[in-house]
Amino acid sequence: MAENLQVELVAADRVVWSGEATMVIARTIEGDVGVLRGHAPMLSVLTDAVVEISPVDGPVVVASADGGFISVANDRVSVLSAHVLLAEEIDVDAARTELEKAQGLIGSDDEAEQRIRRAEARIRAVEKAR
Structure with missing residues (x-):
């Protein structure tokens, strides 16, 4: 098992953020979900909401995603949305x-x-x- 999560935050036109993280928090249609290492596989629909990524190094990455999907499997997390903006954008x-x-x-x-x-x-x- 990997020591950290491999995370990709992807918009239709670009990879917004990619790297190792210790945690990802996103809002799905079923409610908020927090993903840590060893999380059970899942595929869920995102709502228009904030996504937070806690990188191994550096400050928390905060972004706004316009819906989409979150996929978790084998300590890999993919957050896919048509439109994503980092907080600073x-x-x-x-x-x-x-x-x-x-x-x-x-x-x-x-x-x-x-x-x-x-x-x-x-x-x-x-x-x-x-």
Whole structure:
């Protein structure tokens, strides 16, 4: 068994982060999941939420993922999403503006709730990284 997890955080257009970590925390449709070495194999659907990776070296990596999947097997964790932003890449003012716009659309737009979740996840990612 490996000493650490091998983790990849991947967006549709790039590998956002890859390396060794001691823990990964993500939110699935069933709830939050924490992955440590020796975790049972799993495949789950992610919600629009924050993903936290505790690298072996360096500060915690905090990112906002727009849904996707998390796969765990043999101490390898893959987090796959169409769109991922690291906390330092997020314009928090733009996220707050998007949140306000989306909140004004409630009841008139099926996408409003999803836009709210994504904006809230981006704001939480920045706050967690501070």
